[in-house]
Amino acid sequence: MRAFVLTGPGAGAVQDVPPPVAAPGEVVVDVERAGVCGTDAEFFSGDMAYLRSGHTTYPLRPGHEWAGVVTSVGSGVDDAWLGRRVMGDTMIGDGTCRRCRRGQQHVCEARQEVGVRDGRPGALAEQLAVPVSSLHVLPDAVDAVLGALVEPGGNALRAARATGAGAGDRVLVFGPGTIGLLVAMFARADGAEVHLMGRTDESLRFARSLGFEHTWTEDELPDLPFDAVVDATNAAPLPAKAVELVEPGGRVVYIGLSATPSLLDTRRLVLDDVTAVGILSASPGLDATIEAYASGAVDPRPLVGATVGLADVAAVLAGAHPTGPASKVHVDPRLP
Numbered sequence: 001m002r003a004f005v006l007t008g009p010g011a012g013a014v015q016d017v018p019p020p021v022a023a024p025g026e027v028v029v030d031v032e033r034a035g036v037c038g039t040d041a042e043f044f045s046g047d048m049a050y051l052r053s054g055h056t057t058y059p060l061r062p063g064h065e066w067a068g069v070v071t072s073v074g075s076g077v078d079d080a081w082l083g084r085r086v087m088g089d090t091m092i093g094d095g096t097c098r099r100c101r102r103g104q105q106h107v108c109e110a111r112q113e114v115g116v117r118d119g120r121p122g123a124l125a126e127q128l129a130v131p132v133s134s135l136h137v138l139p140d141a142v143d144a145v146l147g148a149l150v151e152p153g154g155n156a157l158r159a160a161r162a163t164g165a166g167a168g169d170r171v172l173v174f175g176p177g178t179i180g181l182l183v184a185m186f187a188r189a190d191g192a193e194v195h196l197m198g199r200t201d202e203s204l205r206f207a208r209s210l211g212f213e214h215t216w217t218e219d220e221l222p223d224l225p226f227d228a229v230v231d232a233t234n235a236a237p238l239p240a241k242a243v244e245l246v247e248p249g250g251r252v253v254y255i256g257l258s259a260t261p262s263l264l265d266t267r268r269l270v271l272d273d274v275t276a277v278g279i280l281s282a283s284p285g286l287d288a289t290i291e292a293y294a295s296g297a298v299d300p301r302p303l304v305g306a307t308v309g310l311a312d313v314a315a316v317l318a319g320a321h322p323t324g325p326a327s328k329v330h331v332d333p334r335l336p
Contacts (some may be wrong), residue, residue, distance in 0.1 A: 002016075002333065003125030004313045007059045009046030012317065014310045016062075020129035021073030021120070027081055027298025029088070031113055033148035033307075034123040035065030036316050036329040038234075040114060042313050044317035046229060047259060055117045063122030063331075064090040064115040067138060077132045087147045087290075089134040090114050091283050094141045106281035124313055126333045135256050141294040146318075148330055149182075149300045153289040154282025156182030159255045160190065161227035161285070162277040167191035172226040174214070176207040177257060178303050180232035187230075189297045197221055206325035210302060232256045240264035248272040254277040303328045309335030 002021040006012040022028045040062040042048035050056035067087045074080060092112040093105025100108050114130060115122020122128070138147045160183050164173045169192045173180050176198040184194045184207070195214040196206045203217040216222070228251045229242040236258040243264050246252050249259075252274060269276055282289070292298040305326030308316060315321040316329045322328055 001126040001184055003061050004310050004331075005013060005061055005062070006043055008114065009335070010044065010221055010318070011154055012314045014313075017125070019333070022072050022077070022129055024075045025077060025131055025133070026074045027069040027070045027077060027130050027135065028072040029066075029086065029128045029130065030071045031066055031068040031126060031128055031333050032144035033067050033179065034063045034331045034333065035130060035148045035152065036124075036331060037066070037152070038061075038311065040124075041317050044314075046151055049302050050117060057118055060115075060118070061121040061125060063124035063128075064113065065148050065151040066123035066128065067150070068123075068128065070135075071127075073132070076335040079133070081132060084135075084186045085144075085147065086135045086137045087150045087286075088114065088128075088136065089129045089137060089283050089286060090116065090151060091281050092131055095133075103284075108281035112245070124190050124310065124333070126332055135295045136290060138290065139294050141296075143245050145301060145304060145330065146208075146293045149328075150286055150289050150293070150301070150330075151282050152178060153182055153293070153298070153300060154188075154285035155179060155255060155279060156293065157186045157289050158282065159183045159230050159232070159253045159279045160186035161277060162250050162253045163187065163192070165190060165228050165231060165251075169193070169227040170195065170224060172197060172221075172229045174232035174235075174242065175229045175256060175259050176203045176212075177232065180230070181207060181210065181212075181303060182298075182300055183230050184209075185298045185300065186211075186292070188294065192228075195224075195226070202325050209325075218219040226250065228253065230255065234258045236260050236262045236301055238262075243268045243272075243274060245277075246272075246274055248274070251275045253277045253279060305332050306330070307332055307335075309333070311336060
């Protein structure tokens with residue numbers, strides 16, 4: 001089968017590789033859509049922290065946001081899975097440790113991560129093998145495009161819910177990229193008044209086209225009480241800025257990661273009784289995200305700026321493929 005393989009920093013191409021075979025407890029999925037993520041771009045550039053920690057080595061096959069159809073099953077897996085439309089959890093715990101037993105497999109020390117950590121090739125390929133336990137069935141109302149947006153949506157849903165915001169609350173989201181806009185969509189669906197802070201006129205215009213009227217640059221940000229602030233950027237100074245702007249008794253949520261350490265004064269957290277939350281994974285939010293997409297409460301389709309084939313992935317990761325203001329790129333492995 002065809003798969004996109006990274007062989008080193010800045011080096012990646014489509015290769016013919018052996019097709020996956022479903023091991024006991026696994027299925028093979030024909031991939032219909034796979035999203036390209038910032039994590040994939042960091043693998044391409046060589047900046048991803050897992051490359052330094054040894055969790056990931058080249059060559060690697062990225063891709064962890066996907067949807068597809070089950071086409072074969074391994075021993076111990078019910079044949080009823082055949083033909084089902086599914087997406088899958090990126091985080092696969094060992095199933096035996098204390099964290100897994102407490103339902104927190106996404107922070108299992110020995111976890112595998114599809115398309116991220118060594119041992120689980122990713123979905124930028126025609127086929128993918130994953131444990132059946134990681135699958136989530138997609139209803140008819142959630143097509144392949146939406147299905148491949150469930151994983152980033154799960155992260156965003158968790159961030160939005162971590163704010164605790166609802167009707168009568170005001171939420172500020174730093175970063176109108178894919179994750180930031182998804183957070184804004186879920187917070188809006190929960191009834192909150194959502195504000196977005198960005199750097200470029202283009203990104204803020206795009207946010208307004210999605211119905212978010214309160215969009216600002218940092219210099220333009222109004223002096224308003226924000227009950228929660230979500231940082232969905234990679235800017236090292238903004239975690240501290242979030243604490244400065246949130247109302248006493250409010251909540252700050254961190255879902256972005258900067259390349260260098262962020263510094264904030266925890267005395268501000270204590271003296272203002274602020275709750276700080278970090279979001280790593282979509283795992284606990286996948287089912288709720290599927291439900292939100294299926295009901296129409298959240299529609300992330302406008303976030304997909306382009307759909308390309310595997311041959312275009314290297315250009316996308318290098319930032320050379322134009323997408324317009326909608327920054328999410330999907331890959332259809334069935335295209336040339």
